[in-house]
Amino acid sequence: MENEKGESSSTFKMDNSAQERSLPYVPDCYAVPPSYEPRDALDSNSEIVPTIDISRLKSSDDERRGVIQELSSACQRFGFFQIVNHGINQNILDDALEVAHGFFELPAKEKKKFMSNDVYAPVRYTTSIKDGLDKIQFWRIFLKHYAHPLHRWIHLWPQNPPEYREKMGKFCEEVRSLSLEIMGAITESLGLGRDNLSSRMDKNGMQVMAVNCYPPCPDPTAALGLPPHSDYSCITILLQNLTGLEIFHPSAHGGSGRWVLVPEVKGVLKVHIGDHVEVLSNGLYKSVIHKVTLNEEKTRISLASLHSLGMDDKMSVPYQLVNNENPARYRESSFNDFLDFLVKNDISQGERFIDTLRIKD
Ligand SMILES: O=C(O)CCC(=O)C(=O)O
Numbered sequence: 001m002e003n004e005k006g007e008s009s010s011t012f013k014m015d016n017s018a019q020e021r022s023l024p025y026v027p028d029c030y031a032v033p034p035s036y037e038p039r040d041a042l043d044s045n046s047e048i049v050p051t052i053d054i055s056r057l058k059s060s061d062d063e064r065r066g067v068i069q070e071l072s073s074a075c076q077r078f079g080f081f082q083i084v085n086h087g088i089n090q091n092i093l094d095d096a097l098e099v100a101h102g103f104f105e106l107p108a109k110e111k112k113k114f115m116s117n118d119v120y121a122p123v124r125y126t127t128s129i130k131d132g133l134d135k136i137q138f139w140r141i142f143l144k145h146y147a148h149p150l151h152r153w154i155h156l157w158p159q160n161p162p163e164y165r166e167k168m169g170k171f172c173e174e175v176r177s178l179s180l181e182i183m184g185a186i187t188e189s190l191g192l193g194r195d196n197l198s199s200r201m202d203k204n205g206m207q208v209m210a211v212n213c214y215p216p217c218p219d220p221t222a223a224l225g226l227p228p229h230s231d232y233s234c235i236t237i238l239l240q241n242l243t244g245l246e247i248f249h250p251s252a253h254g255g256s257g258r259w260v261l262v263p264e265v266k267g268v269l270k271v272h273i274g275d276h277v278e279v280l281s282n283g284l285y286k287s288v289i290h291k292v293t294l295n296e297e298k299t300r301i302s303l304a305s306l307h308s309l310g311m312d313d314k315m316s317v318p319y320q321l322v323n324n325e326n327p328a329r330y331r332e333s334s335f336n337d338f339l340d341f342l343v344k345n346d347i348s349q350g351e352r353f354i355d356t357l358r359i360k361d
Helices: 054-058 061-077 090-105 108-112 150-156 164-189 198-203 275-280 335-344 353-357
Strands: 051-053 080-084 123-127 141-146 206-214 226-229 235-240 245-249 258-261 269-273 290-292 300-308
Touching: 051 054, 051 061, 054 061, 054 164, 061 080, 061 164, 090 141, 090 164, 090 206, 090 235, 090 300, 141 150, 150 164, 164 198, 164 206, 164 235, 164 269, 164 275, 164 300, 275 353, 335 353
Parallel strands: 051 080
Antiparallel strands: 080 269, 123 141, 141 206, 206 300, 226 290, 235 269, 235 300, 245 258, 245 290
């Protein structure tokens, strides 16, 4: 629908979006609908977000059991936790954020080389979610690229800034090893054993990097960086330079739920449980619904590394977790199935991939 200025979602296609042009107002097609939950429902008590010292996974059996217990509780209550002592050097984190920022600062001509609205493309630069196509637009610019195995994809990545490939590549490799360690702990916590998915994730598993930039917004209450959604992945590991990520805590306030602002502490990484771990756990662990709010003055950068099984490898509920009293609650699906879903659905309207996988009673 057009407003009186003749503006609609398709007015703000990539290369011409409000966020790329630093428009001094928020166009109507970016307006947040009331169903997205008012800002006053935000829970500012960010201390409730669980933080886990992941180095203890390498300690004695007793220590490991303790960490796995903490992780299991966080996955059930929030579908989200933060990790400290993860072993990735601060320089590697800083360098990755720096080259990501450097990429978004490049002249449009350079970024346009990667411009694409094809959700199947292994490397693409665009805005919002499906820019110009979805009903509502979001104040985001992003570069998405596959990252595993690195040698298969890195030659497709930006060569500018000149250190992009080296520094982002190092970050991707380190985050990927961490994802395997965390997935081992997750399968162990479900009683499936540490190596249950390791060969499928290690050899052919996918790693998709969403390199996100949220420029300053003239009215941060009127638009969002990203709407409430969950990730298709098994887990997503996220690094941010500023606050802005909010997670939904479903059991807060007597079950009515609340948004919680995730605090930014230097060096701390965030772990999202994705739809495919919700399936793997037959619903015991919940994929976290999250959204991104904006800042009036500063540019926010986030690096979201999404880890899943291979392109066509289907995640299903394991037979060990199913019996007569507890039947499988989800259909199987792959990363490719998610991409097909993305083409046909509008996430800005609250459509969720996980809802299409639920088996109705
Ligand atoms: O920027 C963030 O904190 C979240 C990013 C995200 O949810 C995504 O890329 O799907």
